[in-house]
Amino acid sequence: MKVKKKSAKQMNYEEIWKTLADLITEFRKRGETIPPDVMEDLRAAKTMIQVFKADPSHVENVPSIETYLGNVEFYLFFTGQKKFGSEFVEKWMQRLKEAREKKPEEGITKPASRFVPGLPRGERWLRVKISRETSKKEIARMAEECGLSCKAQRDGYMLVYGGGEEIKLFVKKMSGKLRSLKKQKQPQP
Numbered sequence: 001m002k003v004k005k006k007s008a009k010q011m012n013y014e015e016i017w018k019t020l021a022d023l024i025t026e027f028r029k030r031g032e033t034i035p036p037d038v039m040e041d042l043r044a045a046k047t048m049i050q051v052f053k054a055d056p057s058h059v060e061n062v063p064s065i066e067t068y069l070g071n072v073e074f075y076l077f078f079t080g081q082k083k084f085g086s087e088f089v090e091k092w093m094q095r096l097k098e099a100r101e102k103k104p105e106e107g108i109t110k111p112a113s114r115f116v117p118g119l120p121r122g123e124r125w126l127r128v129k130i131s132r133e134t135s136k137k138e139i140a141r142m143a144e145e146c147g148l149s150c151k152a153q154r155d156g157y158m159l160v161y162g163g164g165e166e167i168k169l170f171v172k173k174m175s176g177k178l179r180s181l182k183k184q185k186q187p188q189p
Helices: 013-029 036-054 059-084 086-101 136-145 164-185
Strands: 124-129 149-152 157-162
Touching: 013 036, 013 059, 013 086, 036 059, 036 124, 036 164, 059 086, 059 164, 124 164, 136 149, 136 157, 136 164, 157 164
Parallel strands: none
Antiparallel strands: 124 157, 149 157
């Protein structure tokens, strides 16, 4: 049996991410501790998804998104099988399958439409998760270089806003930085 693989533009990474985040919440409700590297991968995936969402033409981010999500998925299902059994894992695998099958219009390709108080009307914006790879200082520096404004939010994100072309430039710079960091982490032959 052949499985038809979805293209990057069809895959709904945001829904997959939400399902994995919900599964982590379920683990925590059951008293399980999630290793820091798994949480870092989940945060990195969210950042890369936001970058890709801002400019879907940058398909070079897709392998990173899939790697981060794959690492989280592997850990959760492997550990879930050992600790909670097959029925638990099958239920969550079904939810993940449904997330993968959701139409992309409901997810990654749909621009964020939430109202952000305090932004001038017509400004383009995106949120970047603050992490080791994307520190507050680094995000602010890149935003300034691109002619954008930014401000820290209480939930651990930086709101970056300004003109559309400047946002695209910021996304290119951020994805380039994350790509180079990933290459540095890969073992050299």
